[in-house]
Amino acid sequence: MKNISENKRMRRFQLILLLGMLLVSCAKIKYTTRDKRVEIFEHGGRNVEFTVIGRKNFYLWGHFPKDATVYLDEVIHQSTGYFDPAEISIEDFQSFPQFLASFFSIGLYTPRSYRIKGYAIRPKQYDQ
Amino acid sequence: MINKILLLLSFVLVSCGSSNIVLSPDLCVSSGTWAMDYSKVEQQQLVKQRGLGFFITKKIWTPLGIFKSHTVYLRDLLKLGDIECNDVYNLDYTVYGDWNDALRSFIPFMGTKTVSISGTIDPITKTREYRELIRDSKIIIYDE
Numbered sequence: 001m002k003n004i005s006e007n008k009r010m011r012r013f014q015l016i017l018l019l020g021m022l023l024v025s026c027a028k029i030k031y032t033t034r035d036k037r038v039e040i041f042e043h044g045g046r047n048v049e050f051t052v053i054g055r056k057n058f059y060l061w062g063h064f065p066k067d068a069t070v071y072l073d074e075v076i077h078q079s080t081g082y083f084d085p086a087e088i089s090i091e092d093f094q095s096f097p098q099f100l101a102s103f104f105s106i107g108l109y110t111p112r113s114y115r116i117k118g119y120a121i122r123p124k125q126y127d128q
Numbered sequence: 129m130i131n132k133i134l135l136l137l138s139f140v141l142v143s144c145g146s147s148n149i150v151l152s153p154d155l156c157v158s159s160g161t162w163a164m165d166y167s168k169v170e171q172q173q174l175v176k177q178r179g180l181g182f183f184i185t186k187k188i189w190t191p192l193g194i195f196k197s198h199t200v201y202l203r204d205l206l207k208l209g210d211i212e213c214n215d216v217y218n219l220d221y222t223v224y225g226d227w228n229d230a231l232r233s234f235i236p237f238m239g240t241k242t243v244s245i246s247g248t249i250d251p252i253t254k255t256r257e258y259r260e261l262i263r264d265s266k267i268i269i270y271d272e
Contacts, residue, residue, distance in 0.1 A: 089154075
């Protein structure tokens with residue numbers, strides 16, 4: 001009798017655990033700019049293609065921080081030194097190691113990544 | 129045995145609840161820009177007053193979750209709101225998962241994410257005065 005109730009309790013715990021894990025992907029990332037222009041379409045003049053990869057860490061099934069913001073202009077300039085980016089594509093993803101981290105932490109730690117590709121102007125000093 | 133099956137099941141469910149979504153600007157010919165920060169109250173009021181804002185959301189099904197990327201075209205997203213790329217003044221993009229998405233990840237090998245774009249649009253946006261107006265955070269809209 002005791003064994004049966006223990007089993008039930010165990011099952012209930014596993015179900016709660018499973019439900020908790022299902023909520024892993026509640027993270028919210030907003031992509032915007034802070035104070036510099038990032039054009040939607042490239043009308044010509046950009047001389048270099050770039051790729052920037054970044055990461056945002058979330059905790060407790062993606063509920064903290066509530067809103068993570070990626071400032072495209074800042075991220076691109078800080079990572080590449082290029083300016084005036086345009087025609088950017090944004091890939092929002094979870095790599096396999098990040099997925100494993102989420103899975104084994106039961107969603108307590110849920111990192112996500114982003115990959116930004118686009119065109120920009122490379123400063124002349126970079127050519128020297 | 130049951131424990132192992134549960135672990136495997138949760139692995140499948142969660143991995144498919146994860147996602148890999150690409151927002152592509154391909155063929156979206158526009159003179160617009162990515163959004164400036166709209167946190168300023170004056171700008172929000174201006175947008176609301178003129179009915180310039182748009183907010184479009186879409187659920188993206190992501191079969192095979194993290195193992196396969198899914199491309200969303202900006203042009204197609206805008207079309208959901210009857211907006212052409214060329215009409216956009218500025219926009220920003222958000223990717224998130226809500227309770228619906230969490231529940232849908234129960235479906236084996238499937239999952240969903242919600243993507244949203246919000247921004248502003250108006251024929252007036254094509255005039256230079258308006259662009260200057262909205263970019264200037266010190267604008268006093270009641271003087272108009």
